[in-house]
Amino acid sequence: MNRIRLSLPRGQWATYRHQDLVHDAIVNALIAAGAKPEQVIGAGAEPWTFAALGYHRAHEGQVHGLVIATPSAALAPCLAALDPSAVRYARAATGELLDFSAADLSIEPPPVCDDPGMLGVLTLSPLAISEPGTNKKRWLTRLDQVDLSAVANTRLSRIAGRPVALSVLPDSLYLRANPKHSVLVSTKRMRNGRAAFVIALQAPLVLSGSREDLLLAWYAGLGEKARNGFGCLGLADEGVGR
Numbered sequence: 001m002n003r004i005r006l007s008l009p010r011g012q013w014a015t016y017r018h019q020d021l022v023h024d025a026i027v028n029a030l031i032a033a034g035a036k037p038e039q040v041i042g043a044g045a046e047p048w049t050f051a052a053l054g055y056h057r058a059h060e061g062q063v064h065g066l067v068i069a070t071p072s073a074a075l076a077p078c079l080a081a082l083d084p085s086a087v088r089y090a091r092a093a094t095g096e097l098l099d100f101s102a103a104d105l106s107i108e109p110p111p112v113c114d115d116p117g118m119l120g121v122l123t124l125s126p127l128a129i130s131e132p133g134t135n136k137k138r139w140l141t142r143l144d145q146v147d148l149s150a151v152a153n154t155r156l157s158r159i160a161g162r163p164v165a166l167s168v169l170p171d172s173l174y175l176r177a178n179p180k181h182s183v184l185v186s187t188k189r190m191r192n193g194r195a196a197f198v199i200a201l202q203a204p205l206v207l208s209g210s211r212e213d214l215l216l217a218w219y220a221g222l223g224e225k226a227r228n229g230f231g232c233l234g235l236a237d238e239g240v241g242r
Contacts, residue, residue, distance in 0.1 A: 001110070001219045002076035003069035006084055006103040013054065013062045014098050018195065019229050020188040022052050022061075025089035025098045026068060032086040033078040040227075046072035047159045049221030051124035051232035053240050059186065066100065067108070067124055067232055071159060071219040080107070094189050111218060111235055115211035119218075120236035126183050126200030127223035128230040139199035141182040143170040148205075152222050156213070159220055166209040166217060174203050187228065198225065204236050 008014065016022055030040050039046045048070035054063035066087070070076060087100035113119055129146055131138040140146055148168040156164040175181065181203050186195045205222075207214055221231035234240065 001071050001073075001215065002079040003067065003108040003110075003219055004079050004082065005106050005108050006066040006068070006087060006100050007106070008064050008100065008103050012102060013064055014100060016052070016061045016063065016096055016098050017059060017094060018096070018186050018188050019052070019061075021089055021091060021094075021096050021098050022050070022063070022066070023228055024091075025087045025100070026050055026066070028089060029082050029084075029086035030075070030078050032083065033081040035075055035078040039072075039074055045227060046070065046075045047220050047226065048072065048075055049125070049226040049232045050229050051234070052229065053124065063098075066103075067234070069108075069219045069221065069232060071216055110215055113211055113214055116209055117211055117214060118206065118208040119214055121205050121207060121233040122236050122239070123202050123205065123222075123231070124234040124240065125221075125229050125232040126185065126202045128198050128200045128225045129223050139182075140201065141199055142179070143181065143201050143203055144175060148222075152217065155223075156216055156220060160216055164209075164213050164216065166207055166213045168217075168222065169206050171204040171206065178203070185230075198230070200230055205233075 027040050050068045052063040053065035084103040084105055085101040090097045129140045129151055131140055152166055152168045153164045182199050182201055185198045185200050187198050188196050190196055223231035
């Protein structure tokens with residue numbers, strides 16, 4: 001397990017329009033740090049996740065930091081060896097350049113929790129959860145539409161190779177105050193020039209269970225498409241940070 005944070009100097013921002021640009025920049029850096037391509041991309045890749053910290057305005061993302069995490073013993077040394085200057089990706093087709101070569105790298109320690117324990121977390125990158133039992137992928141738009149614990153435990157159990165039994169509940173007051181808590185994330189530009197989107201969900205969450213399961217969620221993230229930058233968690237009492 002390992003988790004790092006890349007932080008640009010205060011006042012500096014990187015810009016992107018499609019989230020796959022951030023993904024591809026991180027993939028390049030992980031491969032440069034010793035990961036095999038099949039460990040970071042493709043159906044058989046190791047579990048990992050990331051969050052781009054910043055804001056969106058007029059369909060453009062402004063990011064000052066990246067959090068990258070993995071529960072994988074194979075990828076953990078690559079995160080430790082990652083060179084921020086390798087987190088750089090240019091795409092002529094969309095006129096985009098993401099450059100984190102000026103960033104500082106720090107290792108993020110695991111959260112302190114009891115065993116069993118409880119964590120209050122934020123979705124540093126929003127959760128992607130699709131509606132079960134449908135032929136066409138349909139993304140859920142409300143957290144009260146799903147048993148979040150069941151969704152989380154199914155994926156985490158597959159990653160861990162053992163039963164995971166977390167309780168994952170959204171903050172009740174937040175849902176009452178923010179019944180619309182979905183966001184539209186532009187993931188990539190398709191060949192026809194149109195953008196592909198994922199509807200994802202943002203809300204504070206309360207996780208409870210064994211310390212082993214809590215740490216697994218902390219490093220692996222929750223929900224679907226985690227390797228594409230969804231479901232990365234942060235501690236609620238620490239905020240996003242800058």
